[in-house]
Amino acid sequence: MAFRRSLLKAGAAGAGLAAFAAGTAETGRRLVSGLAAPRPAGRAPAPEAVVDPLTGEVTPNPEQYVAQTLCQGCGAGCGLRVRVERATGRVLRVGGNPWHPLVADPPLPDATTPREALRLLSRHHETGLTYRATLCGRGAALPAQAADPGRVLTPLKRVGPRHAGRWQAISLEQLIREVVEGGDLFGEGPVAGLRALRDDAPIDPARPHLGPRANQFAWLGTAEPGRLGLVRRFVRQGFGSVNLLATDTSPSWPDIGQAAYVIVCGGGTGDSFRPMLRRLAAGRATGRLDYVVAAPVLGTFDNAAAGAHAGWLPIRPGTELALALGMIGCIIAQGRYDAEYLSRPHAAAGTASFSNATHLVICEPGHPREGSFLRASDLGHTAADEDDPCVVEDAADGTLRPATVVPRAALFVDRRVGGLRIRSSLDLLRESTQAQPLAAFAAICGVPAEALAALARDFTSHGRRAVMVPGISGTANGSLATFALMTLNTLIGNIGSPGGMLPDGDAFPAEAAGPRYDLATFPGMRVASGVVSSAVPAEWLAASLQGTPYPLGALVLWGAPPLDGTPGLRAALARDLADPKKLPLIVAIDRFADGSSAFADYIVPDSMGPESWGWAARTHTAGWPVVSPRTATSADGAPVTLESFLIGCAKALGLPGFGTAAIRDAAGAAYPLVRAADWYLRAGANIAFAAPSVPDAGDDDLWLTGLDRLRPELEATLKPGEWRKVAGVLARGGRFADPGTATAVPRQVNICHENLTCPAGVPRWVPPSFADGTALQVPYPPAQWPFLLVSQQDPVPAAGRTVLLHQDDAARLGLGSGDTVLVETPDGRMTGTAVLRAGIMRGVIALAGDDLSPGPGLRDPTRTGESLWVDPASGSVVRQGLPARVMRA
Ligand code: SF4
Structure with a gap:
């Protein structure tokens, strides 16, 4: 894949800089003359603090506090920075939490106090832009949603x-x-x-x-x-x-901040890792990173993907699996995998992960354990390890030994032992990807074979600082595709490695x-x-x-x-x-x-957004009610929320685990679980007291972050030695492990899954098909259903629905942007507004919007009753790649 590295020619760059200078002349003048003191424009609220640009002295605005909490706009678990009017509890602004590694690049050091944060976010020493953290549009819109007059506030x-x-x-x-x-x-x-x-x-x-x-x-x-x-x-x-x-x-996330090459496959960046957009942009701007979107639609955030250090490889919906298998085949055939990583058969000190690439699988047809791993007990070993470890072929001498004692194992094994055929996981993967030539996989995707080969070559040209991000969900073979795409990461040994795919953090035990x-x-x-x-x-x-x-x-x-x-x-x-x-x-x-x-x-x-409690397990992000929920209150004064419903029902039912003596401490003493704070603050204590120690929150920290509102609850719930440490974590919106050290124990990643039938324990090509194996095109031939329908989630929900289609398809159908069009699938129909794009593959239409519920779906015609078409591996309803046609309404 060629990148247009030289796009910014000197002339164009010069013109751009001139425009930038003209547009920011007034700001520049103020910066130089020291006139950038608070002078809010229009209806903008007053700033949260004034920072002397020369001395760095911070003068907080006493009418506001700035709290860090958890964004619950989606499952990503980003950190919010919320500016609140102290007298009214009104949210003035939301942004990204500058301590949070998902939304800040770089994040503030953990030890930074809230007052220091105000200084570092100012123009003093020009660090403000460095530490400013950003949210996606959905996160930024949360306060507006919370203020929606149509919100349910009363039971x-x-x-x-x-x-x-x-x-x-x-x-x-x-x-x-x-x-x-x-x-x-x-x-x-x-x-x-x-x-x-x-x-x-x-x-x-x-x-x-x-x-x-x-x-x-x-x-x-x-x-x-x-x-x-x-x-x-x-x-x-x-x-x-x-x-x-x-x-x-979700279980893992790409280390965009240190990656040199990123592929997002299936969905665009906007759908797949919104929190990483700033790092992605920064990496591209500096030339440190190239990225490719391999998907049917170029997402909203990816519109610049045709620019420098980025590319778009349009592929048909539901063909991500074929793309991954084609790439894997190239990588294995050309030996472009990380042999050192793959040959390591067990967890070793100082490593973040290891794979089961060398673990041997019983492949004897008809054997009762066909598809299972060969175990030490199969060889007559008395397993000192009660887990009965898998067996590998020692690369040094060819003997079969438990994986736990072999430093280096053979990668490709196909041999017999005691009349039993056994093969290594990697050998099974090689066979699976060689079932079809590269050209066949490329044809399935709708791309030239050279493009697939180039993608594999580029992906394996950066050591472990490359990452494949599965952006798919909702295709008929989506689970297998995700497995195959993650296998690409395994092949280059990037799991848990800087610039690669990072496993979920488990450094701090919360709940x-x-x-x-x-x-x-x-x-x-x-x-x-x-x-x-x-x-x-x-x-x-x-x-x-x-x-x-x-x-x-x-x-x-x-x-x-x-x-x-x-x-x-x-x-x-x-x-x-x-x-x-x-x-x-x-x-x-x-x-x-x-x-x-x-x-x-x-x-x-x-509760909603800044009103909610929560501990995001993956990022250890703290959610706490930085403003009071708008909901009604119960008879005992608690806001009506998920938690008050659960606790109230538990009390009425007399459930164990709730009530006045529900939670035990390390010494066995019992504590109540009768309010939301009883649960979430004690989870916070578990995080705060995991080694190493975290700093206490001082009174200034409490005041600046609005935690002084929560102080009575903190003191009433936690022990004297606990509450200030928990407040210290809440003041920063969580406790954030260094992504590279967030995994306490090396993880095993799987080339082969034992619970899938051999040789299906490794990724293999399965076309989008129904429950009985009938291919999609059999009941729904392309002559009648010429389009494949996908949904494209908007980062900011828009009013109405739009139907995106390629301008060439639109011209053929006589449609223009703004036309009302009818979209039909075999089981549904809906209308929307046509929007023509170049960034959508020909033959594909995309429904954009946040609410696609009344939209077209598809029953599985090979099953009885109301059975929907589902991915057989995960049970997820198929939402991408439905047969469709479109016409003027
Ligand atoms: S991706 Fe957006 S909506 Fe999701 S948690 Fe992050 S900021 Fe919130």
Whole structure:
């Protein structure tokens, strides 16, 4: 891939600089003359502090405080910097937390005090721009969303039939009483409450493997970071239901700050790593980094990808897997992998990761353990290691020995032992990628073979400072594609290496058995057992509404799932979901009464953005209510939120793990869990007291960050020696490990997964197809469905929907920008406004917008009933690469 490194010719650069100078002349004049003291323009708020540009003396604005907290706009877990008007609690501005490694480049050193931060963010010594941290548009819009006049602020109970859109305001106490005790709640007959459902009796005595009746209480949640720990304690450990389907943050992230080469495959940068945009831009601007977007659509943030140090390789939707396999094949054939890394078969001191590339797999057809790793016990070793380690071929002498004792193992092994064929994981991968020639994989993607070969060559030309970022989700083979793309990272040994792919941070235990409090276990804790309502998350509701494998009695929808953002699901389920006989009780915890929440019997309002508690596990980012939630309060004065609902229900039910003696410290003393702060501040103590020590927050830190509001709660909840350290962490918005040291134990990364059938334990080509293997094009030939439809999430939700299509396709169809167009899939139709782009592959249309729920979806024609098309490996509904056609409306 060629980059236009010389794009900025001297003349163009000169003109640009001249324009910059003209545009900033007034600022420059003020900087020189010292006139840049606060003089807010228009309706801009006064600055949070004045810093003497010569001495660096900081004079904070006493009418404001600046708090650091967690952005819950998506699962990334970025840090917010929130400026608040002290007298009113009004949010004036939000930006990125300058201590936070995801949004600041470089971040402030951990030891920086809030007052020093104000100085470093000023023009004193010109460090202000260096440490200024940025959010994506979605994060920046959170306060506006929180102030939305349509937000639900009071507990609601439906009036009339479900989904009629009529509600009455009730108290939290009434809501909890009715949800727990049940009864004739809507004049439609008796409804079983949570108390009746929390029953150890089997759901079906004839099928005891389904588990207890408690499993008929289910919880379906979103990827909102930092709040899952308390939910898990309630649903699984306290109530005893297995049916908690909620995810937290993604497991790994690219070290853009040190990478030399980045590929984003599937989705554009804007969708894949919004927090990294500044580092990406900085890397490109300095020429330190090149990046390529390999995707059907060039995202909003990637519009400059055709410029210097960047490129766009358009590929067909659902072909990311083929791209990865083609690249892997090139890399193995040409020996461009990191042999030193791959040959290391076990965790070694001083390393961040190792792979199972050399681990041997039983490949004897028909063998009962075909596809499993060969174990030491298979060779008759008495396993000193109770884990029964995998076996490798020692590179030194060809003997078969436990991986744990071999320093270097052979990479490519295909041999027999005791009549058994065994092969190394890497050998299986080589075979899988050689199943088709490079040209075939390239043709699947819709790119020249030379482009794929060049991509593989460029990717392997930077040592470990290159990274492949899987940006895909929602394709029919998306799980395998992600596996294959991550395998590219493994091949160059970049997992946990500077400039590579960094595993999630586990340096500090928050909601765990930590150094101060045990938040993982408690007396009376239940171990949930039985069968999850459906093995396929996206079909969870569909299955239970059909009584498979058993009907649900009560469901909590947390956030916006499952109808929103899942094309076709609403159409498939709306009728059943609106029928209380199919699912007697639905409680939504949400900020708005739309989407899935419109089907609820009760809505619990929730805190939002800067109002919320939370500990983002991956980044150790602290969420704390830097402003008071707008929601109503309960009888005891607590804001109505997810937490007050959970704690109130737990109290009414008498659940273990909650109440006045629920949390144990290291000495075994018991402490209460009756308020949100009891949980989150003690999790904070676990983080603050993990070695090495963190500084105490002084009174000045508390005042500058608004933590003085929280001081009574800090002192009442934590021990005298604890609270100032926890406040010190909160003042900085978290505790941020150096990304390179955030992993305490070397991770094993897998070239081959044992639980997949051999040779499918390694990535292999599987075209987008339905459940019975029928290829997409069989029932939906391109002659009738000439486009492939993808969705493109806007970083800032826009009003209405847009339909992006290539200008050549539009010309052929006689469409222009601004035309209202009809988009059809085999099972759905919707209208939108056409927007013509060059940055979209021909033959592809993209729906842009945040709410695609009523949009076209696709049933799986090879399955019966309301079955949606899902990725068979993950169960995720297929949202990308649907057959479609477009026409003027
Ligand atoms: S990517 Fe944007 S919305 Fe997501 S956490 Fe970061 S700033 Fe918030």
